[in-house]
Amino acid sequence: MGSNRSRERAFGSGQWIGFSAALLIGLCLLSAAAISWARARIAGTLALHGGHLALLQRLWPFFLFGCLAALAGHLYLRALRQQGQPRPGRLLAGAIVIHLLAAPALPLTSSDVFSYLAYARLMHDGRNPYRSGPADLGERDRRRPLVEPRWLHTPMVYGPIAGAATAAIAPVEDLTRSLWAFKLEMLLAALAAVLLAYGFCRSCLPPGRAEAAFIFFAWNPLFAWEISGQAHTEGLVLVGLVCFVWAATRGREWLALLGLVIAFYTKLVLLPLLCLYLCYVAWRRPSRAIAMIGAVGAVGAALLAPYWQGGATVRGPLATLVADPTLTARSLTDLLVWLLRPLGPQAQRGVYWTALAMGTVLLASFGIRAARRARSLQQVFRDGLVFFLLYDLIAAPWFQSWYVTWLLPLGLVEPDARWRTLIASYSMLALVQYAVPLDPVTYLAINAIALRMLYQLLRPGRLAEAGMTAAAPPACVYDAIPVGFYDAVLRGGNPVRRLWHLAKFERVLDCLPQRSGGSILDIGCFAGSFLSLVPEGRFGRQLGVDILRSQVEYARARYGTAFREFRHISDLGALETIHETFDCITGIELIEHLKPAEVRSLMRHAAQKLAPGGRLVLTTPNYASSWPLLEALLNRFSDVRYEEQHITRFTYFQIERQLTTLYPDFQQQFNVDLKTTTHFITPFLAGLSFRGARFLSRLAPDRRWRQPFGNLVLLVLERARESAGEMTPADVAASA
Numbered sequence: 001m002g003s004n005r006s007r008e009r010a011f012g013s014g015q016w017i018g019f020s021a022a023l024l025i026g027l028c029l030l031s032a033a034a035i036s037w038a039r040a041r042i043a044g045t046l047a048l049h050g051g052h053l054a055l056l057q058r059l060w061p062f063f064l065f066g067c068l069a070a071l072a073g074h075l076y077l078r079a080l081r082q083q084g085q086p087r088p089g090r091l092l093a094g095a096i097v098i099h100l101l102a103a104p105a106l107p108l109t110s111s112d113v114f115s116y117l118a119y120a121r122l123m124h125d126g127r128n129p130y131r132s133g134p135a136d137l138g139e140r141d142r143r144r145p146l147v148e149p150r151w152l153h154t155p156m157v158y159g160p161i162a163g164a165a166t167a168a169i170a171p172v173e174d175l176t177r178s179l180w181a182f183k184l185e186m187l188l189a190a191l192a193a194v195l196l197a198y199g200f201c202r203s204c205l206p207p208g209r210a211e212a213a214f215i216f217f218a219w220n221p222l223f224a225w226e227i228s229g230q231a232h233t234e235g236l237v238l239v240g241l242v243c244f245v246w247a248a249t250r251g252r253e254w255l256a257l258l259g260l261v262i263a264f265y266t267k268l269v270l271l272p273l274l275c276l277y278l279c280y281v282a283w284r285r286p287s288r289a290i291a292m293i294g295a296v297g298a299v300g301a302a303l304l305a306p307y308w309q310g311g312a313t314v315r316g317p318l319a320t321l322v323a324d325p326t327l328t329a330r331s332l333t334d335l336l337v338w339l340l341r342p343l344g345p346q347a348q349r350g351v352y353w354t355a356l357a358m359g360t361v362l363l364a365s366f367g368i369r370a371a372r373r374a375r376s377l378q379q380v381f382r383d384g385l386v387f388f389l390l391y392d393l394i395a396a397p398w399f400q401s402w403y404v405t406w407l408l409p410l411g412l413v414e415p416d417a418r419w420r421t422l423i424a425s426y427s428m429l430a431l432v433q434y435a436v437p438l439d440p441v442t443y444l445a446i447n448a449i450a451l452r453m454l455y456q457l458l459r460p461g462r463l464a465e466a467g468m469t470a471a472a473p474p475a476c477v478y479d480a481i482p483v484g485f486y487d488a489v490l491r492g493g494n495p496v497r498r499l500w501h502l503a504k505f506e507r508v509l510d511c512l513p514q515r516s517g518g519s520i521l522d523i524g525c526f527a528g529s530f531l532s533l534v535p536e537g538r539f540g541r542q543l544g545v546d547i548l549r550s551q552v553e554y555a556r557a558r559y560g561t562a563f564r565e566f567r568h569i570s571d572l573g574a575l576e577t578i579h580e581t582f583d584c585i586t587g588i589e590l591i592e593h594l595k596p597a598e599v600r601s602l603m604r605h606a607a608q609k610l611a612p613g614g615r616l617v618l619t620t621p622n623y624a625s626s627w628p629l630l631e632a633l634l635n636r637f638s639d640v641r642y643e644e645q646h647i648t649r650f651t652y653f654q655i656e657r658q659l660t661t662l663y664p665d666f667q668q669q670f671n672v673d674l675k676t677t678t679h680f681i682t683p684f685l686a687g688l689s690f691r692g693a694r695f696l697s698r699l700a701p702d703r704r705w706r707q708p709f710g711n712l713v714l715l716v717l718e719r720a721r722e723s724a725g726e727m728t729p730a731d732v733a734a735s736a
Contacts, residue, residue: 021079022094022219026101028072029224033105035061035068040106047146048111061108066435072221073428079215080424088202091211095194095218103187105229109434110400113231114146116166117178119156123170129156129163130313142175159265159317160303162233165189182231189235190227193242194218197412200246209415216420217242217412222427226402234405236266241409244277248377249413253281257292261299268317269391270406272367273384280374330443333359333397336681338440343692350688352397359395366390378415385410385419389426389454393447394629401430418457426450448625448709452651455628484554487527495693499686500679503697504619504712505530507678508586511617511716514538518583521545521609523575523602524590528555528566536563539584545569572598575605585610586617589712592646596662599648603663607670607719616670616717622677624651627711652677652708655715670717677710 039061040046107113118134121143127136135152137144144152156163165185172178197217201210217223227235240262247255260277263270274296282289307313333355340347370383388406392399404427411423429446436442490501508530512520518539522531525544534542542564546552555566569575572594585606591599606616621627631646650658652675660666685693 019090019094021075021082022091022098025072025075025079025219025221025224026098028068028075029098029102029221029229030104032065032068032108032225033102033229035064036106036108037104039108045146046107046114048107049148062434062436065108066432069221069225069428069431069434073432076215076219076221077424077428079219080212080420088198088211088214091214091218092194092198095198095214096191098219098221098224099187099190099194099228102224102229103183105225107230110226110230110232110402111146111148113179113182114143115148115151116162116182116231116233117169117175118143118147119163120166120170120172120178120182123167124173128307128309128313129166130307130315130317131155131309155315157317158233159268160300160307161236161262161265162267163307164303165233165236186231186233186235187228189233189239190223193235193238196239196242196246197409200242200249200412204246204249204413212417213412213420216424217408220405220408220424220427222401222431223405223408225431226405230402232402233266234402237263237270238405238409240264240266241270241273241406242412245381245409245413248277248380253288254292257295261296264296265300265303272363272387276367276370276374276380276384276387279371280377280380283375329397330399330440331397332394332440332444332447334440335444336685339681339696347688351685354687356397359397363387363390363395378413381410381413382419385414385423386454386458389450393451393454394626399443401433404430416457422450422453422457425453445709451626451629452624455623455632458632481548481551483550484527484558487529487532487554487558490529495686495690496683499690499693499697500683501529503679503683503694504588505533506698507714508588508617508619509533511674511714512538512584512586512615516540519543519580520584520586521578521582522586522588523572523606524587524593525552525555525566527551528559528564530586530588531555531564531566532559534564536561539563541582543567543578543582545575545578547571572601572605575609578609581609581611582614583611584615584617588617588619589621591618592620592648592650595647599659599662603659603666607665610719612719612721614719615673616719618713618715618717619678620650620655620713620715621646622652622709622711622713623649624653625677625680625709625711630711650713652710652713655713669720671720672715673718674714674716676714677708677712678714679712680707680710 042057115134118137118141119129121137121141122129122132122134125137133151133153133155134144134147156166158166166182168185169178169181172181194217197214201214205213223238226232227238240259243259243262244256245259247253247259256277260270260274264274278289278292281292304313333352336351336355337348340351366383366387370379370387374380374383385407388403388410392403392407396403404423407423408427411420414420426446426449429449430443433442433446486501489497490505492498512518516537519541520531520534520539520543522542522544525531525546526548528544531542531544536542540563544552544555544564544566545568546555546566547569549568552566552568560566567578569577587602587606591602594602610616621631655675656666656672682693682697685696
């Protein structure tokens with residue numbers, strides 16, 4: 001009996017801890033709401049785009065908001081990891097508290113709600129919001145100056161269900177009352193989504209997983225803030241998507257279609273998920289899929305009928321599916337367009353269409369693959385999740401934080417908790433980034449982190465002791481690479497590939513001593529391309545070694561001279577046969593091709609062959625950048641299979657620790673002279689202008705460019721002076 005009472009007390013304590021976490025998350029959001037009221041009071045207006053305030057007055061609300069968001073995110077992620085979750089009823093109460101405490105917020109991180117109010121006023125005046133923009137309200141209307149200027153002349157871009165929610169507040173003429181009426185609608189939508197998720201978890205998921213999944217969805221601070229606090233119509237999207245997930249899991253296909261229709265006709269960008277589910281139905285029941293397509297069209301016609309005034313009626317909603325070079329935000333495309341401002345609008349449009357084409361190809365290739373394998377519901381859910389992750393992280397020219405909420409219902413049904421961790425972390429980073437509004441830089445940094453997590457999920461397997469990813473692919477036959485392949489690329493191949501290799505070699509040259517008369521050893525010289533760029537005036541003794549005899553023979557015939565020698569070695573152990581020391585040693589994109597034991601051997605031989613104070617320069621792909629995505633694309637669409645070549649994988653953040661783990665004498669024998677990354681953006685601009693991209697790549701010296709998310713890590717090591725008892729290079733040569 002006493003034991004049972006102890007368990008009951010412990011369980012009750014766990015319940016209180018769980019509800020306390022929800023209350024603390026809610027209080028963080030309530031404090032953020034108070035900041036929104038203080039900002040409006042100090043600014044003297046609800047408008048968010050005014051420039052009459054000093055910079056500090058504009059930034060302090062966002063900094064404080066970011067701090068509160070970080071605390072709420074910490075509590076949320078901690079609750080996800082909590083063992084022994086409290087009873088579902090308390091979890092539901094906690095979720096409701098979180099959303100209610102977020103609801104009092106005024107517009108702070110988004111002004112979209114004012115666009116909805118403007119469209120509602122247009123409806124009240126008898127105008128069609130799908131043919132008119134907020135500017136048509138006239139100068140005296142109080143809603144007009146609150147709308148973001150870029151949307152003043154834009155008809156409604158949301159689907160007809162969002163239009164119906166807007167129409168519901170059209171009779172409310174007072175600005176303040178209409179604001180709170182619309183916020184109430186979205187709060188009710190958020191609570192409806194929470195209740196649907198609660199029902200789904202209780203009825204469809206096993207104990208333990210059900211509680212964790214519900215916390216993941218309903219306690220998410222981004223969900224509560226963006227929908228209950230900032231009144232985005234994603235609340236209606238979530239109602240539809242949770243309904244879809246629940247009904248599809250139960251085998252209720254028509255009800256699942258209804259949920260998708262609600263989501264789709266709120267935001268048309270949800271079309272890919274609708275198509276994927278129709279493919280799933282078509283593989284099993286083609287006739288039913290055809291009937292469903294007809295039903296989707298009929299519902300759309302009925303919803304648009306009250307607004308229909310010809311084809312121009314759908315111009316606004318279709319703008320979310322088609323390209324517009326004037327609309328970029330918080331994305332890689334946005335950064336590229338911004339960087340090319342000095343070159344004029346034509347260059348900006350060119351890079352926009354290039355980036356859009358690449359993103360479209362990525363999504364289309366994945367979408368086709370997903371449609372072909374949509375044979376199970378779990379595959380539909382997983383591929384839908386990955387599709388929208390790729391859209392948010394890479395392909396979307398225009399991105400906003402609340403788009404991440406689309407992932408929550410698909411994560412709700414995901415059996416692998418690691419995917420929920422990815423989505424939860426991504427959503428928290430998307431919320432915290434408001435603290436440092438350096439768009440799109442902050443978003444790209446967040447995306448790099450999320451991409452790395454995504455890559456680890458899609459390609460699992462890590463070498464835990466070194467903190468790196470280790471592949472176990474089939475052995476790569478390097479002899480299959482055409483002789484002189486990369487040298488041909490460097491001399492006149494694809495401009496992106498060409499600049500990739502040329503800029504890499506130029507960066508390495510920049511890191512080498514400028515004095516004359518030195519000696520250099522290039523390990524893994526391949527076809528001799530790098531040494532061919534090294535002038536005799538700087539290095540009078542040049543030696544390149546490689547295990548590929550045919551490539552070495554090519555290098556010897558093409559670039560061999562009296563001062564530049566190329567030598568074949570059978571393996572890294574054959575470096576012992578080189579009885580001399582060097583001022584510099586390079587290993588350019590080499591160590592990722594080596595097994596951990598071979599990396600250890602390389603570092604040991606480099607320490608032996610390098611003169612005291614000499615430099616070892618290493619480059620390797622940075623797996624904490626967009627490189628994993630580039631590698632996946634190259635594996636699929638090019639004639640090179642890097643998944644078979646890259647065995648040991650490094651990141652900018654951990655490369656020193658990784659090398660120390662693999663070679664314990666690393667810190668004793670080497671000092672880090674420079675650690676940075678290269679190849680962030682400029683190689684990809686070579687498709688537009690090789691010369692212009694090369695010029696941009698040379699603007700920032702390595703020692704001033706220390707950002708961590710470039711696609712290549714550049715590490716410059718200096719050989720330490722010998723300590724007592726350590727064998728010097730001279731001793732090695734003498735003993736040999």
